Amino acid sequence: MGNTTSGKIDSQDSAEQPAPAPATETKPKKKICCACPDTKKLRDDCIVQHGEDACGKFIEAHLQCLRAEGFNI
Numbered sequence: 001m002g003n004t005t006s007g008k009i010d011s012q013d014s015a016e017q018p019a020p021a022p023a024t025e026t027k028p029k030k031k032i033c034c035a036c037p038d039t040k041k042l043r044d045d046c047i048v049q050h051g052e053d054a055c056g057k058f059i060e061a062h063l064q065c066l067r068a069e070g071f072n073i
Contacts, residue, residue, distance in 0.1 A: 028070035036065035 028035065039062040046055035066073050 030069065032066065032071055035069045035071065036062055039065045 039058070043055060043058040043062045046058045052059070063073055
């Protein structure tokens with residue numbers, strides 16, 4: 001009976017191993033504050049100079065960059 005129990009544990013271990021891999025692939029590799037510095041600077045400069053309403057294209061470009069880095073925004 002001891003062999004049957006270890007057989008079940010092995011099958012559970014092998015079933016659990018593939019699950020973390022997809023989660024790791026979608027997880028961002030950087031903190032959000034450090035991701036996309038170029039689009040962040042353009043967005044921030046535009047907002048300071050022209051206000052948020054006039055900078056929609058820069059804001060959207062930054063959001064797309066963050067999404068490409070793996071952030072769910």
